[in-house]
Amino acid sequence: MKIIELKETITASNDRDAEVLRGELKVQGTLLVNLMASPGAGKTTLLERTIRDLGQKYRIAVMEADVDSDVDAKRIELLGAKAVQAHTGGMCHMDAGMTRRALDELDAPESDLVVLENVGNLICPAEFDTGAGKCVMLLSVPEGDDKPLKYPLMFSTSDALLITKIDVLPYFDFDIEACKARAKKLNPNIAIFTVSSKTGEGMEEWEAWLSDAIDSWKK
Amino acid sequence: MKIIELKETITASNDRDAEVLRGELKVQGTLLVNLMASPGAGKTTLLERTIRDLGQKYRIAVMEADVDSDVDAKRIELLGAKAVQAHTGGMCHMDAGMTRRALDELDAPESDLVVLENVGNLICPAEFDTGAGKCVMLLSVPEGDDKPLKYPLMFSTSDALLITKIDVLPYFDFDIEACKARAKKLNPNIAIFTVSSKTGEGMEEWEAWLSDAIDSWKK
Numbered sequence A, B: 001m002k003i004i005e006l007k008e009t010i011t012a013s014n015d016r017d018a019e020v021l022r023g024e025l026k027v028q029g030t031l032l033v034n035l036m037a038s039p040g041a042g043k044t045t046l047l048e049r050t051i052r053d054l055g056q057k058y059r060i061a062v063m064e065a066d067v068d069s070d071v072d073a074k075r076i077e078l079l080g081a082k083a084v085q086a087h088t089g090g091m092c093h094m095d096a097g098m099t100r101r102a103l104d105e106l107d108a109p110e111s112d113l114v115v116l117e118n119v120g121n122l123i124c125p126a127e128f129d130t131g132a133g134k135c136v137m138l139l140s141v142p143e144g145d146d147k148p149l150k151y152p153l154m155f156s157t158s159d160a161l162l163i164t165k166i167d168v169l170p171y172f173d174f175d176i177e178a179c180k181a182r183a184k185k186l187n188p189n190i191a192i193f194t195v196s197s198k199t200g201e202g203m204e205e206w207e208a209w210l211s212d213a214i215d216s217w218k219k
Helices: A014-028 A043-054 A071-077 A096-106 A150-157 A165-171 A176-186 A203-218 B014-030 B043-054 B071-077 B096-106 B152-155 B166-170 B176-186 B202-216
Strands: A002-005 A032-034 A060-064 A082-087 A115-116 A134-140 A158-164 A191-194 B001-004 B033-038 B060-066 B082-087 B113-117 B135-142 B160-164 B191-194
Touching: A002 A096, A014 A032, A014 A096, A032 A043, A032 A203, A043 A071, A043 A115, A043 A203, A060 A096, A071 A082, A082 A096, A082 B113, A096 A115, A150 A176, A158 A176, A158 A203, A165 B166, A176 A191, A176 A203, A176 B160, A191 A203, B001 B096, B014 B033, B014 B096, B033 B043, B033 B202, B043 B060, B043 B071, B043 B113, B043 B202, B060 B071, B060 B096, B071 B082, B082 B096, B096 B113, B160 B176, B160 B202, B176 B191, B191 B202
Parallel strands: A002 A082, A032 A115, A032 A134, A060 A082, A060 A115, A134 A158, A158 A191, B001 B082, B033 B113, B033 B135, B060 B082, B060 B113, B135 B160, B160 B191
Antiparallel strands: none
């Protein structure tokens, strides 16, 4: 597994760079998903289960972005999926230039789906278009149902919200309906799924949405 | 309760500004604690319990920093403590200039302890000296014991680490000893406490450390 060291792309035109990258990926038929969440919300565990469930149907590759360590990319490679670990050099997010470099290193041009597991952070990643076709965010039950109030941009810019770790719902004071209403108020079109990567609850609906996104991207 | 809108201080000398602020607070006998963690790690709940336990002994005031909302400052005011809600204008951290402005608005010069509840983020706040006398970070059990590997700077720059939500330990795969060892490897001097703000477990040790820090600051 490769580890690459990235630096922020010095360009004033991240939005344009992202559009160009998205266009290239569209032509190529590869859906890039930008997966965002707080640290420890369960991004890698969700990915592991998703790859197990959809890995026969689609060619899936993963770019793990972290300030440091390679624990996540190693977990993904255990499943037989292509993975690259990108270190952001202390940066709190990925931009389009960094994403392009990581994609080049991934060496997976034939993929149907490439997932960028962004740095664990509910703020900065939402500010930078990476060129992804879909933005997906996770909010885990232990984090609390008030997070849409505090981190509105992340909820506004995501195509889908996965409320994760619903298996521990009995041990936390988390109001699913209140959380959904807060997210919908910020973003009426957001698709919301409640899932547990541990028990598998809700995974079918999420994976149906993702499969549909992959198929639609090729049209 | 006051809400103030802040912008990043345009200065190349944040470290110097932070030293000056720290010096002023030292003369004044006010300990500023920079409380940092991921979103939803339990910062406000810890503060609520700490204020209830130590509020008779010390004059405590709180600055809540968030991208948006005022839910946290409202919770603190319910306890009768002075609180100000600072909005960071989308910024992912507080710097020394922003902290000074929030302190001015707080209007609490007589405080023994001022807690800055920083923006929920394990990366950016660690990069900016706020002028605090002590940096304290929380890592909640649901986030996972691998976080020191991924966010080393936060662990390196904190004087104390509180492993929070230990009441839900039975429902998560979290190795306390492994987490402590990883944190100590990055920062041999870090004080580590395992607490549950819900059940009160471990609060006595944390509050003894904090009381000692407040008393020492006045010497």
